[in-house]
Amino acid sequence: MNTFTAEVSRIQDLTHDVRAIELRLLEPASITFKAGQFVSFEVPKEGHPRPVTRPYSIASPPEQRERILLVLNLVQGGPGSNYLFSLREGNRTSFKGPAGAFYLRDDGTKDLCFVATGTGIAPVRSMILAQLQRQPDRPVTLFWGLRSQRDLYWQDEWAALAAIHPHLTVVTTLSRPEPGWQGASGRVTALVEERITSVRNLAVYLCGGNGMIKDVTARINAKGLCPIYREKYYDE
Ligand SMILES: Cc1cc2nc3c(=O)[nH]c(=O)nc-3n(C[C@H](O)[C@H](O)[C@H](O)COP(=O)(O)OP(=O)(O)OC[C@H]3O[C@@H](n4cnc5c(N)ncnc54)[C@H](O)[C@@H]3O)c2cc1C
Structure with missing residues (x-):
């Protein structure tokens, strides 16, 4: 260091x-x-x-x-x-x-799923940008949890990236949306539950508070075995 x-x-x-x-x-x-x-x-x-x-x-x-x-x-x-x-x-x-040991693994064969809450997006942004450089053709999914509309940022940046990278899917979900929100609502845990149908050939990266990390880890494990890399920012 x-x-x-x-x-x-x-x-x-x-x-x-x-x-x-x-x-x-x-x-x-x-x-x-x-x-x-x-x-x-x-x-x-x-x-x-x-x-x-x-x-x-x-x-x-x-x-x-x-x-x-x-x-x-x-x-x-x-x-x-x-x-x-x-x-x-x-x-x-x-x-x-x-x-830190929470870094993008050099495993070119896996699809990647990133789950972040709040500023847990920081390392995930670095990893996704690196991955899109390395292997633009591998599917990458990001589930990002924020609280309400006033907490949103980088939405245009993710939309622009997804527009030029057809294999990138980004879903921002608000846990406490104000009326008028058209996007996903609820916790990232629910998105993981609904939208990850198979963990075969998947690597998962989680970053945020420990509550989310514990819940998402349990949901993924219930679907089967795959590598899960985690960075805990704080205890909730
Ligand atoms: C490996 C690692 C990387 C990190 N990277 C980032 C990063 O990129 N961006 C970032 O914002 N934070 C990051 N954190 C958290 C950061 O290190 C600090 O813990 C945070 O900034 C609070 O520190 P503080 O001294 O201001 O408050 P403290 O007095 O240390 O924190 C008070 C309490 O605030 C709560 N808390 C801590 N962090 C957060 C948070 N991010 N959101 C809401 N509540 C919180 C906790 O319950 C904590 O006990 C990271 C933590 C780790 C372990």
Whole structure:
């Protein structure tokens, strides 16, 4: 693992509490990572003598080595997210990485199913972009769970990707939609239950809170055996 210094090159507010932060690497000037891996920040925590470590997945694809994209939500009073939300364009920061065993496997024979809740989309975005480069002809399905309309982001980006990649299917489901929502509603777990008819030749990647991970793992296992890779962000 290396320590990197970087400059905040772009900040984009995606929703009322989700922000994308692009970091341009200064020293070293580029990073080599596997799609799905994370970097870690050491941040001060009130009342603690020593900094605490918070990991954030890289949302950009691995071929983009000079800049990485993070996407995160603000957790009230949380030292990691509040530190990253305090950064402004042009500020410098440092992090360690890359690390993590949740990365896109080099198994060209499997169809892929990704299930994410909230900002669990971050490593999944990196993995899907890498997969579409590597093997555009293999089926890839993404089930992404968000809460309501005000939590939606990147919908146009996924629609544009699906338009040029006929083997990519993206379904965003809202667990608490406001009236007027035309898309899928309910939990990702229900989508997995309904839409995955067979796990033969499937590899599954799950990222988000541990409740979703446990439920989806159980549903997949009930359908049969296949590899399931998981990244737990937090306990629900
Ligand atoms: C490998 C890994 C990669 C991660 N990548 C990302 C990422 O790309 N984007 C991202 O937003 N987070 C990511 N996380 C979560 C992140 O590391 C922090 O836990 C999160 O930002 C909260 O940290 P905090 O210090 O602000 O708040 P804390 O004080 O540590 O958290 C307070 C509580 O908030 C809840 N919480 C934590 N994370 C979230 C969340 N994302 N959504 C809702 N509630 C939460 C938990 O119940 C937690 O106990 C990742 C976690 C892991 C383990």
